[in-house]
Amino acid sequence: MNYLFQVLTIISIYSILALSLNLLIGYTGLLSLSHAAFYGIGAYIGTLSGIVFGLSFFPCLLLAIAGTVAISFVVSLPSLRLKGDYFVLASLSFQTIVFVVLYNWIAVTRGPFGLTNIARPTLFGFSLSSDFAYFVFSGIIALACLGLLYLIGHSPFGRLLKAVREDEIAVSALGKDITRLKVTAFAIAAGFAAVAGLLFAGHVRYLDPTSFTLLESVFVVSIIIIGGAGNVSGPLIGTVLLVTLPEVLRFVGIPYTIAPNLRQIIYGLLIILVLRFKPQGISGEYGFE
Amino acid sequence: MSVLVLDHVSKAFDGIQAVKDVSLTFEHNAVTALIGPNGAGKTTLFNLICGFVHPDEGAIYYRGKNITGLPPWRVTRMGIGRLFQDVHLFDRLTVRENILTAFQNQTGENPLKAVLLRRRMLREERSHNRRALELLDFVGLADKADDLAENLSYGQQKLLAVARVLAVDADTLLLDEPTAGVSPALIPDLLDLIRKLATSGKAIALIEHNMNAVTNSADRAYYIADGEVVSHGSPNEVLGNPTVRMHYIGI
Amino acid sequence: MLVQLLANGILSGCIYALIALGFGLIYTTTRTFHFAHGAIYTLSAYLFYTFYSLYAWPVWVAVILATAAAALAGILIDRVIYLPLIRRGSSRLVPLLSSTGLYIVIVNFIAIVFGNNTKIPSPGVQPTLVIGTLVLTRSQLLALGSFVVLFVFVLVMLRTTSLGRKIRALRDDPELVSALGINPLKTRTIVFGFGSSLAAIAAIISALDVGIDPNIGLAATLTSAVALFVGGVGILEGAVFGAFLLGTLQALTIWQVSARWQDAVTFLLLLFFLTFRPQGVLGRRHRSDEVAV
Numbered sequence: 001m002n003y004l005f006q007v008l009t010i011i012s013i014y015s016i017l018a019l020s021l022n023l024l025i026g027y028t029g030l031l032s033l034s035h036a037a038f039y040g041i042g043a044y045i046g047t048l049s050g051i052v053f054g055l056s057f058f059p060c061l062l063l064a065i066a067g068t069v070a071i072s073f074v075v076s077l078p079s080l081r082l083k084g085d086y087f088v089l090a091s092l093s094f095q096t097i098v099f100v101v102l103y104n105w106i107a108v109t110r111g112p113f114g115l116t117n118i119a120r121p122t123l124f125g126f127s128l129s130s131d132f133a134y135f136v137f138s139g140i141i142a143l144a145c146l147g148l149l150y151l152i153g154h155s156p157f158g159r160l161l162k163a164v165r166e167d168e169i170a171v172s173a174l175g176k177d178i179t180r181l182k183v184t185a186f187a188i189a190a191g192f193a194a195v196a197g198l199l200f201a202g203h204v205r206y207l208d209p210t211s212f213t214l215l216e217s218v219f220v221v222s223i224i225i226i227g228g229a230g231n232v233s234g235p236l237i238g239t240v241l242l243v244t245l246p247e248v249l250r251f252v253g254i255p256y257t258i259a260p261n262l263r264q265i266i267y268g269l270l271i272i273l274v275l276r277f278k279p280q281g282i283s284g285e286y287g288f289e
Numbered sequence: 290m291s292v293l294v295l296d297h298v299s300k301a302f303d304g305i306q307a308v309k310d311v312s313l314t315f316e317h318n319a320v321t322a323l324i325g326p327n328g329a330g331k332t333t334l335f336n337l338i339c340g341f342v343h344p345d346e347g348a349i350y351y352r353g354k355n356i357t358g359l360p361p362w363r364v365t366r367m368g369i370g371r372l373f374q375d376v377h378l379f380d381r382l383t384v385r386e387n388i389l390t391a392f393q394n395q396t397g398e399n400p401l402k403a404v405l406l407r408r409r410m411l412r413e414e415r416s417h418n419r420r421a422l423e424l425l426d427f428v429g430l431a432d433k434a435d436d437l438a439e440n441l442s443y444g445q446q447k448l449l450a451v452a453r454v455l456a457v458d459a460d461t462l463l464l465d466e467p468t469a470g471v472s473p474a475l476i477p478d479l480l481d482l483i484r485k486l487a488t489s490g491k492a493i494a495l496i497e498h499n500m501n502a503v504t505n506s507a508d509r510a511y512y513i514a515d516g517e518v519v520s521h522g523s524p525n526e527v528l529g530n531p532t533v534r535m536h537y538i539g540i
Numbered sequence: 541m542l543v544q545l546l547a548n549g550i551l552s553g554c555i556y557a558l559i560a561l562g563f564g565l566i567y568t569t570t571r572t573f574h575f576a577h578g579a580i581y582t583l584s585a586y587l588f589y590t591f592y593s594l595y596a597w598p599v600w601v602a603v604i605l606a607t608a609a610a611a612l613a614g615i616l617i618d619r620v621i622y623l624p625l626i627r628r629g630s631s632r633l634v635p636l637l638s639s640t641g642l643y644i645v646i647v648n649f650i651a652i653v654f655g656n657n658t659k660i661p662s663p664g665v666q667p668t669l670v671i672g673t674l675v676l677t678r679s680q681l682l683a684l685g686s687f688v689v690l691f692v693f694v695l696v697m698l699r700t701t702s703l704g705r706k707i708r709a710l711r712d713d714p715e716l717v718s719a720l721g722i723n724p725l726k727t728r729t730i731v732f733g734f735g736s737s738l739a740a741i742a743a744i745i746s747a748l749d750v751g752i753d754p755n756i757g758l759a760a761t762l763t764s765a766v767a768l769f770v771g772g773v774g775i776l777e778g779a780v781f782g783a784f785l786l787g788t789l790q791a792l793t794i795w796q797v798s799a800r801w802q803d804a805v806t807f808l809l810l811l812f813f814l815t816f817r818p819q820g821v822l823g824r825r826h827r828s829d830e831v832a833v
Contacts (some may be wrong), residue, residue, distance in 0.1 A: 031633050035670060078815040084632055085573055090814050093807035100804035148404060155403035155410060156395040163379045163390045170377035174391050174457060175365035188400060218640060261648040270639030277633050288634050
């Protein structure tokens with residue numbers, strides 16, 4: 001049973017990542033390969049706030065969000081003028097730089113040695129150390145995030161983001177500042193990624209930079225490609241599918257040594273097949289054309 | 290005072306002079322047409338006014354303020370609306386959504402307000418939806434409100450684009466070939482609308498190839514060829530100008 | 541010390557240049573961001589390892605077979621993955637994403653077959669050439685020699701053959717690429733085949749130098765992308781220039797900062813260029829390419 005709660009917790013965490021990245025890819029049409037970087041930055045800022053300043057969960061969360069959003073401006077302001085391949089490359093560059101910093105700034109992040117023994121949050125005197133309790137906690141936070149993202153998406157702001165995806169020139173001709181729209185979307189996505197990051201740190205109770213690589217960013221992107229972009233159901237279906245896939249493999253009895261590789265092969269094949277034959281993914285509103 | 294002024298504006302692209310020392314004025318309560326052969330630089334002039342392109346020389350003034358070099362969104366906010374020759378609709382949004390994006394100062398455009406001031410946002414949405422349907426009704430697209438814009442015929446798309454620029458509610462409108470592609474039965478109504486917009490106080494700049502449209506709805510015209518102003522005055526004066534006749538009409 | 545490091549930098553630049561040249565040829569001619577180029581790099585290295593170390597075939601046989609296989613793989617990838625997408629009218633991001641998916645598939649397949657640990661096709665110490673205080677390994681000299689020969693070959697090909705003229709026309713006017721829709725199939729075939737061969741040669745030289753593991757391809761793709769975009773996108777010489785710039789910069793970083801921060805420096809360099817000079821050092825501005833109106 002504990003195992004089930006752990007999987008559900010991971011699903012909660014990745015659903016936040018997927019739905020926030022959806023704001024960038026599905027709504028605004030920006031293919032960002034740096035989502036894992038913000039996921040990691042949020043995880044580290046939040047966790048370190050707890051360790052260094054002894055703050056409890058919610059202040060740490062606020063600091064994590066604030067810090068990650070602030071850093072997102074450093075990336076977005078210069079690179080959001082860029083189109084197509086160039087923006088993707090810029091996001092990829094940022095992702096790699098963040099990884100190198102997390103890995104090598106040992107004085108602060110302890111790099112590959114990792115931050116160990118991260119404490120579970122304590123709410124109202126009750127420690128969330130059981131898998132069930134942490135699942136309920138993450139699930140509630142995930143639902144709150146999903147709710148907020150839904151409200152943000154179903155609004156004139158969300159509509160303008162989709163318009164930006166369709167035709168930037170027309171959007172400016174209507175008197176709307178495209179740069180501000182994109183920077184804001186980027187900041188929102190980064191903020192939610194930070195929430196997912198801190199939840200992740202509390203779940204596995206150990207942080208090291210190898211959870212926040214370029215391939216992790218690609219993984220979140222593939223959730224959106226495979227599940228579908230633009231609406232809410234697509235990313236959610238994608239999350240459930242891709243998170244439970246390794247667990248399914250485990251039940252089928254795939255050897256421990258090749259399971260991670262086989263899982264990746266399946267992701268890769270799904271990406272290729274979906275893009276070729278069903279660009280809107282399993283259940284998306286917006287197809288990758 | 291002229292509301293929109295281009296003062297000795299020049300622009301070259303990769304060595305080719307698209308606009309040469311052009312000075313134009315546009316007035317309130319008037320339709321000013323820009324006519325001339327294809328590739329003469331008329332659309333470039335619109336792009337210069339809107340800020341999609343910056344002039345190499347010269348300046349552009351709107352209501353006395355120098356707007357040269359401002360980004361397009363700011364130019365629109367100052368009161369200049371643009372209708373594009375190649376439509377630029379939001380293909381995968383619905384017809385209704387295309388109009389809704391055009392309204393200015395929506396509370397919900399700020400994501401924070403969209404969450405915290407939800408009720409106000411929803412109230413505005415309702416009233417904007419009503420207004421959008423009015424506009425769609427006016428151009429005859431009300432029954433297609435929830436169709437995707439890309440599924441409309443070309444003529445319908447142009448009408449949608451007209452409705453969208455009306456939703457911006459700008460004082461000055463730059464209309465680039467509004468009648469092209471529109472079914473002939475609807476053109477008189479469209480021209481009628483353009484005249485009404487002018488008489489209600491707006492300044493209209495009109496690029497047109499349809500000479501009937503020009504003579505029937507424009508108060509003044511500029512004839513532009515090879516990036517230069519060749520003639521200006523009332524439409525009949527311009528079309529009667531010998532250089533213009535030889536150049537354009539071939540007589 | 542500095543001289544040795546610079547020499548190392550320039551010589552690793554030769555390897556990067558070979559990979560980047562292949563990547564750049566493909567990107568410039570077809571405007572496809574061929575992420576899977578790194579997978580071909582990895583594949584060639586492992587094929588070479590199989591033929592040379594496992595089957596003990598003569599080294600030249602192994603080289604030729606691995607390179608031919610790489611060329612074939614590149615051409616196949618274009619036919620099976622990219623062309624159908626382009627015919628459907630996809631934006632450029634879709635082939636990029638599919639390419640990334642393919643990279644993941646190929647590299648993990650290799651990992652399953654061969655395992656994740658490093659393999660060394662040519663164990664033992666390499667013979668070296670000593671010039672004054674400089675020590676150059678056999679691999680470095682091979683890299684230098686191969687690069688010079690192949691680069692000259694490419695330059696000559698670009699300037700004298702009809703294929704070369706087509707490639708130069710397309711690089712000068714990317715609009716032409718989309719206007720033409722699908723490139724003449726023959727040009728694409730040659731470009732993918734040749735570009736993949738260059739990656740294979742680089743992979744083999746590097747394999748003999750430092751060994752192989754399933755992840756070497758990622759660095760290959762990323763480094764060639766950085767080299768191309770920093771050096772100058774529209775120009776093949778740009779890719780080469782960028783490769784040497786990177787090699788030298790990395791050597792200097794190792795000298796002044798530390799080897800661990802190399803990647804950060806590489807990508808900061810790319811970010812700098814993307815922000816302030818998207819056309820790269822040697823490139824010309826194609827405004828439609830990079831900036832949103």
